[in-house]
Amino acid sequence: xxxxxxxxxxxxxxxxxxxxxxxxxxxxxxxxxxxxxxxxxxxxxxxxxxxxxxxxxxxxxxxxxxxxxxxxxxxxxxxxxxxxxxxxxxxxxxxxxxxxxxxxxxxxxxxxxxxxxxxxxxxxxxxxxxxxxxxxxxxxxxxxxxxxxxxxxxxxxxxxxxxxxxxxxxxxxxxxxxxxxxxxxxxxxxxxxxxxxxxxxxxxxxxxxxxxxxxxxxxxxxxxxxxxxxxxxxxxxxxxxxxxxxxxxxxxxxxxxxxxxxxxxxxxxxxxxxxxxxxxxxxxxxxxxxxxxxxxxxxxxxxxxxxxxxxxxxxxxxxxxxxxxxxxxxxxxxxxxxxxxxxxxxxxxxxxxxxxxxxxxxxxxxxxxxxxxxxxxxxxxxxxxxxxxxxxxxxxxxxxxxxxxxxxxxxxxxxxxxxxxxxxxxxxxxxxxxxxxxxxxxxxxxxxxxxxxxxxxxx
Numbered sequence: 001x002x003x004x005x006x007x008x009x010x011x012x013x014x015x016x017x018x019x020x021x022x023x024x025x026x027x028x029x030x031x032x033x034x035x036x037x038x039x040x041x042x043x044x045x046x047x048x049x050x051x052x053x054x055x056x057x058x059x060x061x062x063x064x065x066x067x068x069x070x071x072x073x074x075x076x077x078x079x080x081x082x083x084x085x086x087x088x089x090x091x092x093x094x095x096x097x098x099x100x101x102x103x104x105x106x107x108x109x110x111x112x113x114x115x116x117x118x119x120x121x122x123x124x125x126x127x128x129x130x131x132x133x134x135x136x137x138x139x140x141x142x143x144x145x146x147x148x149x150x151x152x153x154x155x156x157x158x159x160x161x162x163x164x165x166x167x168x169x170x171x172x173x174x175x176x177x178x179x180x181x182x183x184x185x186x187x188x189x190x191x192x193x194x195x196x197x198x199x200x201x202x203x204x205x206x207x208x209x210x211x212x213x214x215x216x217x218x219x220x221x222x223x224x225x226x227x228x229x230x231x232x233x234x235x236x237x238x239x240x241x242x243x244x245x246x247x248x249x250x251x252x253x254x255x256x257x258x259x260x261x262x263x264x265x266x267x268x269x270x271x272x273x274x275x276x277x278x279x280x281x282x283x284x285x286x287x288x289x290x291x292x293x294x295x296x297x298x299x300x301x302x303x304x305x306x307x308x309x310x311x312x313x314x315x316x317x318x319x320x321x322x323x324x325x326x327x328x329x330x331x332x333x334x335x336x337x338x339x340x341x342x343x344x345x346x347x348x349x350x351x352x353x354x355x356x357x358x359x360x361x362x363x364x365x366x367x368x369x370x371x372x373x374x375x376x377x378x379x380x381x382x383x384x385x386x387x388x389x390x391x392x393x394x395x396x397x398x399x400x401x402x403x404x405x406x407x408x409x410x411x412x413x414x415x416x417x418x419x420x421x422x423x424x425x426x427x428x429x430x431x432x433x434x435x436x437x438x439x440x441x442x443x444x445x446x447x448x449x450x451x452x453x454x455x456x457x458x459x
Contacts, residue, residue, distance in 0.1 A: 010024055014053060028068075031093065032064075032091060033093075056082075096120060112124065129156060129159075158448070159446040160449050161185065164183045166442070169202055183198075183217070184436065197239075199219075214264075220247075220266070221250065221257060248290075250268050251293070256303050257304075258306045265286065267282070294334055298338075305352040314380075316352045326342070342361065347364055350362060355409075358379050360388075373393075373399050375387075397413060
C-alpha cells in the first residue's frame with residue numbers, strides 16, 4: 001500500500017450543520033471520547049463517507065480542531081458558549097482544559113452557567129472557585145444567576161493568601177524555641193495573620209523551593225546551617241487533612257532553585273549545588289513519586305524568575321549585558337523555547353507573575369535601585385511588550401512576593417500586606433493591612449483552607 005493511500009485512510013469527513021470538515025482521524029481519536037466510542041462500537045456511521053453531527057454549530061467544532069492542533073485562541077462570549085457545548089458533546093479534553101485557561105473576571109459567570117447547563121463539570125467547578133475568589137467584585141452579578149448556582153459558589157471557601165518565613169531544619173532540643181516555624185494565612189475578615197500549620201522539624205525553607213499543586217503545598221530542597229548542606233528530602237502538606245508527608249528529594253541535591261507545578265508534575269529548575277550554579281531541571285511525578293531529569297535551561301541560573309500562564313511555564317533569564325530573555329518550557333517536546341527578549345539599561349527581571357495571558361516582569365530600578373521597581377508586561381497571545389508607567393514601591397522585597405488571585409495582586413513584607421487591583425496597564429493600590437512578622441525571606445502562595453479549623457493568631 002502506498003503512503004498516500006495510508007494517509008487518505010486517516011482522513012475523515014465530519015459534517016457539522018451545513019459545514020463539512022476534513023480532518024485527521026487519529027487526531028479525533030486522541031482528543032475526543034465521542035469519536036473513540038464511535039469507532040470502538042463499529043456503528044455504521046464510522047464506515048460512511050461522512051460522519052454527521054447534528055444540533056451543533058460549525059464554529060465550536062472549528063475551535064475544537066484548532067485547540068487539538070496546538071493553537072490557543074482567545075474566545076469571545078459567543079465562541080465560548082459554542083466551545084463549551086462542543087467540548088461537552090465530544091468530551092474533548094484539550095478543549096475543556098483550554099476553556100479553563102481562558103477563565104477571567106469578564107467571562108467566569110458565563111462559563112459557570114453554561115458549563116452547568118451542558119455538564120462540563122471540570123470547567124463548572126473551576127469557574128465556581130474563580131467566582132468565589134472574586135466574590136467581592138462579582139457578588140451583585142452572582143445574584144442574577146439561578147439560586148442553586150449562586151448558593152454553590154457561596155458554599156465554597158476562597159483561596160487564602162499564605163506565607164512562611166525562611167527557616168532551617170530544627171532538632172528536638174530546639175523545637176521549644178522554634179515557635180515561628182509556622183505556615184500562616186491572612187484572615188481577610190479579621191485582617192489578621194493566623195497559623196495554618198507548623199513545619200516538620202526536618203524541613204527547611206532556607207534557600208528551599210516551595211509551590212502549590214492541586215491545593216497541596218510542596219517544600220523541596222533547602223539547606224542546613226551556614227555551610228549550606230543541601231536537604232535531601234521533600235515534604236508535602238495536605239491542607240484538607242492537615243497532615244505532612246515525606247517525599248524523595250531531587251536526584252541532584254540543590255538549593256536556591258525554583259519549583260513550579262503543572263499537570264501532576266513538579267519542576268525543579270536550576271539552582272545551586274556545592275556552591276556551583278546549575279542549568280539542570282528535574283521533574284517529579286506526584287503519581288509515581290519519581291524524579292527524572294528534563295531538558296536543561298539554556299544556561300546555569302539560581303533563583304530564576306518563573307511563572308505559570310494559561311497552563312504554560314515561563315522563565316525570565318538574564319543575559320549580560322542588560323538582556324532579559326523569556327523562555328517557555330514545552331512539556332511534550334521536553335525543550336525550552338525562546339519566546340521574547342527585553343532590553344533595559346542596568347535592569348534585570350527579578351520576579352515574574354502572570355495574570356490572564358500577561359506576564360508581568362518586575363525588575364530593579366535605575367542603578368540597581370530595588371526600592372523603586374519598574375515593571376513590564378508581555379502578552380503571550382499578541383507577543384507585545386508594554387512598559388507600565390511609574391515606579392512601584394518595593395520596601396524590603398515586597399514585590400518579589402507577588403501572588404495573583406483573580407484581578408488582585410497580593411504583596412507582603414514585615415510592615416504591611418498590600419493588595420493591588422490589576423486595571424488596564426497599572427497595578428492600583430486597593431487595600432493595606434498588617435505585615436507578616438518574620439525576618440528574612442518570605443515565601444507566599446494561595447491555598448483553599450477548609451472552614452472547620454481552630455484559629456491561632458500569629459504573634
